[in-house]
Amino acid sequence: MKNKTKSSVDHQTLQSRYNLAMIIFTALILIGVFLYTYNIAQTGLERAVEGRSKGELRSQCLDLENKLNMIEALVSNYAREVKDDLNDPDELFNNHKQFLEENTDIEGCFMAFIPDYFPQKGRWFECYAVRRDGNRIETQQMGSAQHDYTQMEFYTTPMRTGKPVWCEPYHDDDGAHMMLTTYSMPIKDDSGRMVAVLAVDISLDWLSTYLNSDLRYKSSYLMLLSREGRLLAYPDTLLLNDKTVQELDNKKRDPKVNEMNQRMMAGESGMVRVKAENGEKALVIFKPVDNETGWSMAIVCREKEVYGDLYHVGNVLIMLMLGALAALALMLWYATRSVNKLEAANNEKRRIDGELAIAANIQMGMLPTKLNKTHDNIQVHAALVPAKEVGGDLFDFYIRNEKLFFCVGDVSGKGVPASLLMAVTRSLFRSLSMHESNPTRIITTMNQTMVETNEANMFVTLFAGVIDLPTGEMRFCNAGHTPPVFIHDGQASFMEISANLPLGVFADFTYKGQQLTLTDNDAIVIYTDGVTEAFNSLHEQFGEQRTLDEMQKIEGLAPLPSPAQQIEHLIHEVQQFSGDNMQSDDISILALRYVRPLDEVVLQNKIVLPADIQQVGRLNEWVDDVTSRLGADEEAAMNLRLAVEEAVVNVMNYAYKNEKNSDGTPVQGIVEVQAIADKHEVVFTVIDSGSPFDPTAIPDVDPTLPVEERPIGGLGIFLMRQLTDSINYKRVGEQNVTRLRKKYSN
Amino acid sequence: MKTTIQQIDQQLVAFLEGELDTAAAVEAQKQLKPLFDNTTLDTVLDCTELQYISSSGLRLFLSILKNGKTNGFNVQLKGLNPDLVKVFKMTGFYSLFEIL
Numbered sequence: 141m142k143n144k145t146k147s148s149v150d151h152q153t154l155q156s157r158y159n160l161a162m163i164i165f166t167a168l169i170l171i172g173v174f175l176y177t178y179n180i181a182q183t184g185l186e187r188a189v190e191g192r193s194k195g196e197l198r199s200q201c202l203d204l205e206n207k208l209n210m211i212e213a214l215v216s217n218y219a220r221e222v223k224d225d226l227n228d229p230d231e232l233f234n235n236h237k238q239f240l241e242e243n244t245d246i247e248g249c250f251m252a253f254i255p256d257y258f259p260q261k262g263r264w265f266e267c268y269a270v271r272r273d274g275n276r277i278e279t280q281q282m283g284s285a286q287h288d289y290t291q292m293e294f295y296t297t298p299m300r301t302g303k304p305v306w307c308e309p310y311h312d313d314d315g316a317h318m319m320l321t322t323y324s325m326p327i328k329d330d331s332g333r334m335v336a337v338l339a340v341d342i343s344l345d346w347l348s349t350y351l352n353s354d355l356r357y358k359s360s361y362l363m364l365l366s367r368e369g370r371l372l373a374y375p376d377t378l379l380l381n382d383k384t385v386q387e388l389d390n391k392k393r394d395p396k397v398n399e400m401n402q403r404m405m406a407g408e409s410g411m412v413r414v415k416a417e418n419g420e421k422a423l424v425i426f427k428p429v430d431n432e433t434g435w436s437m438a439i440v441c442r443e444k445e446v447y448g449d450l451y452h453v454g455n456v457l458i459m460l461m462l463g464a465l466a467a468l469a470l471m472l473w474y475a476t477r478s479v480n481k482l483e484a485a486n487n488e489k490r491r492i493d494g495e496l497a498i499a500a501n502i503q504m505g506m507l508p509t510k511l512n513k514t515h516d517n518i519q520v521h522a523a524l525v526p527a528k529e530v531g532g533d534l535f536d537f538y539i540r541n542e543k544l545f546f547c548v549g550d551v552s553g554k555g556v557p558a559s560l561l562m563a564v565t566r567s568l569f570r571s572l573s574m575h576e577s578n579p580t581r582i583i584t585t586m587n588q589t590m591v592e593t594n595e596a597n598m599f600v601t602l603f604a605g606v607i608d609l610p611t612g613e614m615r616f617c618n619a620g621h622t623p624p625v626f627i628h629d630g631q632a633s634f635m636e637i638s639a640n641l642p643l644g645v646f647a648d649f650t651y652k653g654q655q656l657t658l659t660d661n662d663a664i665v666i667y668t669d670g671v672t673e674a675f676n677s678l679h680e681q682f683g684e685q686r687t688l689d690e691m692q693k694i695e696g697l698a699p700l701p702s703p704a705q706q707i708e709h710l711i712h713e714v715q716q717f718s719g720d721n722m723q724s725d726d727i728s729i730l731a732l733r734y735v736r737p738l739d740e741v742v743l744q745n746k747i748v749l750p751a752d753i754q755q756v757g758r759l760n761e762w763v764d765d766v767t768s769r770l771g772a773d774e775e776a777a778m779n780l781r782l783a784v785e786e787a788v789v790n791v792m793n794y795a796y797k798n799e800k801n802s803d804g805t806p807v808q809g810i811v812e813v814q815a816i817a818d819k820h821e822v823v824f825t826v827i828d829s830g831s832p833f834d835p836t837a838i839p840d841v842d843p844t845l846p847v848e849e850r851p852i853g854g855l856g857i858f859l860m861r862q863l864t865d866s867i868n869y870k871r872v873g874e875q876n877v878t879r880l881r882k883k884y885s886n
Numbered sequence: 887m888k889t890t891i892q893q894i895d896q897q898l899v900a901f902l903e904g905e906l907d908t909a910a911a912v913e914a915q916k917q918l919k920p921l922f923d924n925t926t927l928d929t930v931l932d933c934t935e936l937q938y939i940s941s942s943g944l945r946l947f948l949s950i951l952k953n954g955k956t957n958g959f960n961v962q963l964k965g966l967n968p969d970l971v972k973v974f975k976m977t978g979f980y981s982l983f984e985i986l
Contacts, residue, residue, distance in 0.1 A: 753908050756907045756909040760905070781938070782938075782973070785940050789941075847982045848955065852948060856941040859973075
């Protein structure tokens with residue numbers, strides 16, 4: 141038991157490890173599939189995002205270039221206009237005002253002259269117009285010692301190069317009070333001398349709004365960087381200032397951002413993935429603006445938004461995966477539990493099978509093997525050949541008060557329930573028949589009891605009978621059982637059976653009993669359907685006709701078969717018939733043969749003779765004396781004399797043949813012959829103490845053979861059979877007892 | 887049981903009287919030795935005075951008949967009483983012998 145528990149624990153541990161390995165393995169596969177799928181989706185999405193972002197960047201770049209070109213063209217045209225007013229500085233204010241009114245995209249406009257160009261205006265003259273609070277336009281002269289424009293980029297660069305320039309963004313503290321970029325170009329007088337620069341201010345707010353106003357994808361935005369690394373446009377305009385990106389650098393920034401800025405300032409194109417300070421990742425694609433500005437434009441795609449759907453799908457996939465793993469774990473747990481249960485059930489079944497085998501033995505032990513007491517008037521034998529599975533066949537027989545009680549039954553179904561009910565049925569029969577001699581009442585009571593307790597809806601077919609042994613009166617009741625074979629006068633037939641229900645069906649069913657009177661040597665063979673429903677390999681049933689034929693066949697053989705021989709023969713035939721087919725049902729057979737006793741004895745006599753054939757004369761005289769005293773007719777008297785002589789001569793010739801005294805001389809045996817008779821029949825009983833010798837076992841001669849083939853012996857037993865009504869032999873203790881019975885008168 | 891054998895014409899006639907039971911059959915076998923020695927003459931078993939016969943007697947008759955068949959002469963039965971006829975018929979002997 142200890143070992144068993146241990147091995148069971150080992151087994152469970154093994155099972156748990158297996159389950160864990162299974163879950164881990166599945167998890168790895170799922171993770172692999174997830175990563176692969178996710179990667180493919182991400183790559184695909186990346187390509188799509190890259191493609192469309194590049195397109196976006198190109199088109200926005202183009203758009204910006206057009207816009208800048210347009211502004212440059214405006215300024216260029218305006219430059220031609222203002223040349224006419226180079227001598228009228230005050231008129232320039234009006235021109236500027238009008239210019240701003242016509243071009244709403246432009247924040248401010250101014251013209252700065254070389255120092256002392258208008259002596260009446262002082263050293264510095266810068267006529268300036270600017271938008272205020274929407275569309276109101278202010279003009280003023282800006283040049284002064286504090287605002288020395290000759291030191292400013294918009295003035296110095298065109299003056300130096302003679303070409304227009306887009307300036308670095310800056311915060312205009314004096315004029316517009318906002319972040320601006322300025323486009324300025326040199327103005328020459330008629331002699332070709334550079335006398336002034338004409339400039340327009342573009343608001344970075346406006347530029348940022350303009351660039352980001354019609355982006356197709358909300359997840360991305362545009363930014364614009366100047367030559368020196370200042371932000372020109374950015375969605376969050378509060379971030380715009382006149383510091384370069386290098387100046388704004390801090391330690392936290394992703395080094396890639398710096399690298400990217402450098403590349404942008406160098407006029408390169410490219411694409412990088414960067415991490416913002418808030419941890420957000422972004423894809424940035426940049427290219428230079430294709431004009432004189434030296435600006436670089438970048439489109440920034442925030443991954444969180446670009447990959448939002450992908451992250452969502454990923455999360456769903458992870459949830460599904462976890463769900464699947466949980467389901468798998470649950471299934472494994474359940475399967476393990478089931479397997480354990482199944483195994484427990486199997487162990488239980490083995491244990492039950494073992495116990496059932498014991499139970500089957502106990503049950504077989506409950507079935508009687510021989511009569512509880514011998515009785516001259518009856519021979520009974522019964523046998524059960526169990527099928528592989530426990531069945532529900534039963535039989536019983538015993539003698540009480542000169543009555544033979546017997547039954548044969550078959551419980552519906554097989555297995556444990558059938559065998560339990562079989563035990564119950566047999567016990568009921570035994571206990572009820574102890575106090576009741578009427579088989580119909582026994583069966584009726586059995587039925588009521590069984591219906592009351594029959595929760596499994598099983599039923600039992602049962603043939604029950606009671607034979608009054610002195611008279612041969614047999615009462616019987618057949619509860620749905622197969623009709624038994626009845627052998628009377630050497631003829632086998634099926635008993636006429638009243639139709640009754642099996643036991644256990646209806647409590648108030650009225651069972652009909654039957655009766656008949658057995659005469660000498662009548663035999664009854666009761667069997668279960670294991671006999672008739674035995675199958676051969678051709679799926680044919682042994683059937684009732686074969687059963688009847690076989691019983692007839694063995695009845696015809698001499699000597700008259702004993703119940704044991706009848707049963708042996710029938711089982712043998714059934715097994716021959718079935719061949720290798722497995723026996724599917726129990727085979728039970730009960731056979732009985734009735735030997736009718738004499739009525740009132742009118743004569744009783746005996747003679748004891750030495751076993752010597754010279755004594756035959758004395759024997760015959762004694763037999764003649766008996767028959768004459770009985771008043772037997774001449775023919776019966778001679779027949780009896782001949783039969784008894786043959787029986788006794790057999791004993792004299794054979795019984796003591798091999799018996800020797802201690803000195804080697806033959807034993808002088810004794811033969812006793814008893815005669816007992818009623819008014820109609822006489823029984824001669826031949827008794828000797830020789831070696832076992834059954835005269836009925838000697839084969840008959842064939843009286844039809846021609847003389848050449850006739851054997852010399854075998855006539856004696858033939859005559860005995862022919863001349864009497866019945867012969868029985870039995871070995872009783874150390875004696876052979878042969879009974880010859882014959883009717884001598886009517 | 888008394889047995890007498892006479893040669894009448896070209897026949898051996900055995901007169902059997904009384905009861906041929908088993909004990910008598912042993913004795914009769916000795917007395918009927920001439921019938922077994924005979925190899926030429928037809929034989930008649932006269933049972934007119936025979937009252938009873940057991941299987942030993944029947945075997946004796948059968949032996950005589952077999953001797954006749956072997957040597958090619960007839961064995962005939964004569965004067966069986968009705969009881970004996972029944973026994974002879976019962977055992978099939980009635981058809982084996984020629985009955986006079």
